[in-house]
Amino acid sequence: MEMxxxxxxxFIETNEKGQAHxxxxxxxxxxxxxxxxxxxxxxxxxxxxxxxxAVASAEAYGSDRIIIVEGEEYARYSTDAFAYAFHALIxxxxxxxxxxxxxxxxxxxxxxLACRLKTGLTADCTELDFDEESGNIAWTRxxxxxxxxxxxxxxxxxxQIGTVRPAVFKKPEQDTSHKAxxxxxxxxxxxxxxxxxxxxxxxxxxxxxxDLEGAEIIVSGGRGVGGPDGFKVIQQLADALxxxxxxxxxxxxxxWISSAHQVGQTGKTVRPRIYIAxxxxxxxxxxxxxSSSDTIIAINTDPEAPIFKxxxxxxxxxxxxxxxxxxxxxxxxILTMAV
Amino acid sequence: MNILICVKxxxxxxxxxxDPVTNTxxxxxxxxIVNPFxxxxxxxxxxxxxxxxDTKIVIVSMGPEQxxxxxxECLAVGADRAYLISxxxxxxxxxxATSYILSCAVRKLEELEGKFDIIFCGKQAIDGDTAQVGxxxxxxxxxxxxxxxxxxxxxxxxxxxxxxxERGSEILGVEMPCLITMTKxxxxxxxxxxxxxxxxxxxxxxxxxxxxxxxxxxxxxxxxSPTKVKKTFTIPQNSxxxxxxxxxxxxxxxSLFELLVKGNILQLGVRYGNE
Ligand SMILES: Cc1cc2nc3c(=O)[nH]c(=O)nc-3n(C[C@H](O)[C@H](O)[C@H](O)COP(=O)(O)OP(=O)(O)OC[C@H]3O[C@@H](n4cnc5c(N)ncnc54)[C@H](O)[C@@H]3O)c2cc1C
Ligand SMILES: Nc1ncnc2c1ncn2[C@@H]1O[C@H](COP(=O)(O)O)[C@@H](O)[C@H]1O
Numbered sequence: 001m002e003m004x005x006x007x008x009x010x011f012i013e014t015n016e017k018g019q020a021h022x023x024x025x026x027x028x029x030x031x032x033x034x035x036x037x038x039x040x041x042x043x044x045x046x047x048x049x050x051x052x053x054a055v056a057s058a059e060a061y062g063s064d065r066i067i068i069v070e071g072e073e074y075a076r077y078s079t080d081a082f083a084y085a086f087h088a089l090i091x092x093x094x095x096x097x098x099x100x101x102x103x104x105x106x107x108x109x110x111x112x113l114a115c116r117l118k119t120g121l122t123a124d125c126t127e128l129d130f131d132e133e134s135g136n137i138a139w140t141r142x143x144x145x146x147x148x149x150x151x152x153x154x155x156x157x158x159x160q161i162g163t164v165r166p167a168v169f170k171k172p173e174q175d176t177s178h179k180a181x182x183x184x185x186x187x188x189x190x191x192x193x194x195x196x197x198x199x200x201x202x203x204x205x206x207x208x209x210x211d212l213e214g215a216e217i218i219v220s221g222g223r224g225v226g227g228p229d230g231f232k233v234i235q236q237l238a239d240a241l242x243x244x245x246x247x248x249x250x251x252x253x254x255x256w257i258s259s260a261h262q263v264g265q266t267g268k269t270v271r272p273r274i275y276i277a278x279x280x281x282x283x284x285x286x287x288x289x290x291s292s293s294d295t296i297i298a299i300n301t302d303p304e305a306p307i308f309k310x311x312x313x314x315x316x317x318x319x320x321x322x323x324x325x326x327x328x329x330x331x332x333x334i335l336t337m338a339v
Numbered sequence: 340m341n342i343l344i345c346v347k348x349x350x351x352x353x354x355x356x357x358d359p360v361t362n363t364x365x366x367x368x369x370x371x372i373v374n375p376f377x378x379x380x381x382x383x384x385x386x387x388x389x390x391x392x393d394t395k396i397v398i399v400s401m402g403p404e405q406x407x408x409x410x411x412e413c414l415a416v417g418a419d420r421a422y423l424i425s426x427x428x429x430x431x432x433x434x435x436a437t438s439y440i441l442s443c444a445v446r447k448l449e450e451l452e453g454k455f456d457i458i459f460c461g462k463q464a465i466d467g468d469t470a471q472v473g474x475x476x477x478x479x480x481x482x483x484x485x486x487x488x489x490x491x492x493x494x495x496x497x498x499x500x501x502x503x504x505e506r507g508s509e510i511l512g513v514e515m516p517c518l519i520t521m522t523k524x525x526x527x528x529x530x531x532x533x534x535x536x537x538x539x540x541x542x543x544x545x546x547x548x549x550x551x552x553x554x555x556x557x558x559x560x561x562x563x564s565p566t567k568v569k570k571t572f573t574i575p576q577n578s579x580x581x582x583x584x585x586x587x588x589x590x591x592x593x594s595l596f597e598l599l600v601k602g603n604i605l606q607l608g609v610r611y612g613n614e
Contacts, residue, residue, distance in 0.1 A: 016506075079474075079484055104504060108486045111474035115435060120565030123469040131569070138569065143468050145352035148364055150571045157565040195483035196511045199499065204507040241605075260507075265468070266523060274604065283353065295604050296580075297595075303584060314582040315595055321588035329596045333607045 007065075007093070008035040009159075011086075011100040011109075012046045012058050016076070020046075020054040022213060023101030023166040025061045030128045030169050031099055032062060034137060037130040040096065043067060044180070047085050049075035055182070060174045065181045067093075073191050076198060077105050081189040083112045088187045090117065095159050097137055099128075102163035110163045120154035122162040126292075136160060145265060146288030167213045167271040168292070210244065210260045217243030218272045218293075220263055222286075223250040224279015224300065224319060231257050234278060237323050240330045246270065246290075248280045264289045278319040282307025299323070340394035340493065342384045343448065343455040344418070345441060345476070346377040348402055348409035349466040362573045373409045376461025378416075380521040382528040383491050384459055385417045391493065395419050397452050401429060401440060407544050414539040415531030422448060426548035431561035434471035439558050441472070442479035447552035456515040457498060462487055462522040473520035483517045491519055 010031045012024035024044070031042040044063035046054050051068050058066050067089060073081045086109065090098075100106040102124045114121035122139035126149075131138040136153045139162045143150050154160040204210075212218060219241065221234040231245065238245045246268075247261040263270055265285040275293035280286060282298070282305055290296070291310050298311035299319045308314050315322050350369045358365050373381075381396070388394040398413045400406045401424040410421040424444045432440060449455060458480075460473035470486070477484035485491075489508060490501040497512045503522055513519075549556060557563060581598065583591035599605040 104487050107470050108474060108484070111434070111471040112478050112484070114471070115438065115475040115478035118435065118565075120433065120435065121471060122566060123471055141468075143571075144350075144355055144364065144466055145468065147352060147355050147357055148571050148573055151569045152566050153569050154566050195517070196485060196513045199510040199512050201504075201509045202501075202507050284355075285353070297599075298580075298582075303582075308580065308582055309578045311578075311580040311582070313595055313598065314580055315588070315591045316582060316584035317588040317591055322592050325589050325592035326596065329592065330605075330607070333600070 006038070006096045007040050007043045008038070009043045009045055009095045009098045010063070011098065011106070012044050012054050013101050013103060013105055014046065014048045014051070014054045018048055018050040018053050020057040021101060021103065021166075022171065023103060023106075023164070024054075025057055025171045026166070026169040027099045027101065027164055028058070028061045028063060029172045030164075032172065034097065034128060034130055038096065038135075041065060043093075043095065045069075045086070045089065047074050047082060059180045060176045060178060062172045062175065062178055063180045065183060067183045067185060069185050069187050071188050073189050073194065077109075078194045078196055079108055079112055080194045080196070081191075082109055083116065084189045085187045086113055087116050089185060090159060092185075098159050098161045100161065100163045102165045106163045110161060114161050117159070117161075119157040119159060119161060122152045122154070125162045125164045126168050128162070128164065137162070142288055146284040165269045167269050204258055204260045212244055212246055212261070212263065212268045212270050215244035215270065215272050217241050217274045217276075218246045218263070218270055218290075219243050219276045219278065220246035220248065220280060220290075221251055221257070221278050221319075222248035222280030223254075225251060225256065226279075227254075228256045230279075230320070233320060233323050237276070237278075237327055240327045241274075243272075243274070243276075246275075248283075248286055277307050277311070278323065280307055281305045282310065340387065340391050340457075341397070341453050341455050342387065342394060342457050342459065343397045343399060343445065343452075344377065344380050344384055344413070344459045345461075345472070346381070346398050346400045346409060346413055347374045347461070347464045347466075348372070348400060348406040349374045349464055352465045357573045364573065371405070371408065373412055374461050374464045376463060376465075376521055376523065378461075378528040379524045380459035380461055380519075381413055381416055381418065382524060382526065383488075383521055384457075385529060386526075387457075387491070387493055388417065395452070397422070397448065397455070399424060399441070399444060399448060401425070401437065401444070404546075410544050411539055411542070412531070414542055414544075415536045416529060417535075420452065421542075421544045423544055423546045424548075425546050428549045428556045428560050431564065432559060433564035433566045434467075434469050434475055435565055436559050436563040438472050438475035438479055439563065440554065441476050443552050443554040444547060445476070445480060447547060454516065457491075457493075458482065458516070458518040459491075460518065460520045462520045470520070473518060477518035480518070483513050484519070485511055485513055485517065486520045487522045488519050489522060489524060491521070
């Protein structure tokens with residue numbers, strides 16, 4: 001690999017089992033279209049203790065090259081060790097552009113890295129394209145709680161870096177026969193020098209079963225659901241459709257449902273095939289994270305609720321009357337098909 | 340214990356509306372508030388002070404003169420000292436330039452107020468929403484960082500921080516000095532009593548400008564900012580959806596259901612989801 005190669009890098013975040021987080025694989029998609037525009041290649045960066053699973057995914061999803069840094073100091077994410085290793089790689093290879101998932105981890109690492117490199121960083125992008133006029137990546141991101149979109153360039157500094165929200169892009173087609181060039185780098189950081197020490201991990205009880213970002217159908221409840229019992233009705237509709245339950249922040253803050261279900265600026269960004277919003281008014285912080293769903297269906301008693309402005313379909317009415325009717329119709333239909 | 344909190348005055352973005360005709364933000368009449376995540380940081384510091392009464396809480400904000408209103412609010416809630424960083428060369432700064440200016444100001448403040456054991460920031464400011472200034476400030480100052488904290492308590496010379504993660508939360512121990520960015524806490528920020536509000540109304544808030552501390556001005560303001568905003572725009576929100584509002588919920592539901600099946604949005608007999 002040339003020392004002065006002008007490549008686009010995608011950070012493949014891994015979880016505690018060493019598997020690739022979806023967002024890194026999703027970013028290989030815009031990574032390819034952007035680097036093609038510049039005649040470059042897409043390089044995946046994997047840092048961890050055991051990286052086989054993530055490397056295999058990065059390869060199958062179309063990376064041209066994969067740079068691997070392995071060591072026991074990378075078994076868990078730490079700002080100190082990861083920023084050190086990533087920075088060493090950038091100094092050595094001088095990539096043009098870097099895409100990182102806008103996850104809690106990505107948003108911890110990226111600014112630390114950008115500042116060490118004295119370069120620009122655009123956070124939480126929802127759109128990426130190539131600005132022909134200036135030859136830069138145009139990073140588009142929401143600001144003011146999603147009320148305003150900004151198109152941002154980083155013209156005079158390299159690398160140009162951005163974090164991108166999960167579920168904004170679709171993963172490329174998987175091709176297990178695709179081969180990437182593998183490069184291994186020995187970069188080590190002493191464990192004693194990691195300044196944050198893990199004392200305890202507290203897992204959400206339902207975390208393992210809640211995959212909002214991967215869900216095809218989400219049925220979400222807000223203040224209109226009225227309480228934890230109301231969420232049983234939301235769950236019934238989700239079950240009838242084979243979907244996952246989401247929630248607004250009001251519902252989470254009121255303790256009706258755990259935070260693993262929250263959709264929104266301070267929760268998860270989702271892009272299901274169908275999003276059903278029940279008793280949710282459609283505040284900008286909620287819309288910002290679900291408005292790119294393929295089909296949005298709203299159920300709300302208030303015809304003026306902003307959610308109807310972005311809904312493809314809707315019912316003005318009481319969710320406690322609509323949902324049971326809806327479930328009955330689903331059951332009826334499946335019944336007639338079975339006969 | 341000596342604590343610094345970086346506070347930004349922001350427009351209350353939940354009150355901002357988009358003008359349906361011009362498609363621009365209607366900012367007139369929108370109240371300015373202390374960034375909500377910074378208020379969580381102040382509450383967390385105040386709780387540390389409840390436990391360790393000889394704690395001093397210093398607030399710093401970079402912004403126009405008007406930001407002193409936000410600083411006064413923080414004093415009323417329990418901060419001891421407040422400083423405004425304001426200078427003509429500072430306008431138009433992106434996060435790298437802002438964090439650089441703040442880092443220079445922090446060095447000056449440490450001469451005036453002593454070394455800080457903990458620097459708190461909000462996770463993100465609700466106007467820019469970048470969540471970058473905290474980690475970048477930590478990098479400029481060479482400090483350990485913990486982002487997205489739900490809770491922070493001191494224990495000897497370490498801070499125990501509960502941090503939000505994708506799977507729940509984790510408790511990290513980090514030695515002081517360090518920088519912590521706070522997300523929304525489970526507890527609500529406390530209110531100021533009217534007596535306290537009257538008391539702090541007279542408290543002086545010094546302003547530091549580009550001549551008050553050492554700084555390389557080529558790294559500040561617009562020219563010190565690597566990112567450039569090319570344009571801003573709003574997404575027009577016109578309702579084009581099919582909304583049913585029939586005599587009964589039953590009728591509306593039947594109409595919607597038929598449409599969904601006809602449009603192949605609901606494919607019956609096939610179940611979607613996570614297998
Ligand atoms: C910095 C910041 C971050 C935020 N992050 C998020 C976030 O991540 N996610 C999020 O969701 N919010 C977030 N918010 C909060 C957001 O601004 C709103 O307060 C919140 O989304 C409103 O939730 P809601 O729609 O459930 O409640 P409400 O706005 O109170 O709406 C309830 C709706 O239910 C309807 N309703 C009532 N009864 C019924 C019934 N029986 N049948 C049908 N409809 C009924 C009402 O007409 C109403 O429209 C954030 C706010 C800030 C300032
Ligand atoms: N102008 C400023 N003055 C003081 N603190 C700031 C300023 N801008 C950002 N911060 C701090 O950095 C945090 C993150 O801001 P941001 O990176 O803009 O989302 C805020 O919550 C504040 O604690």
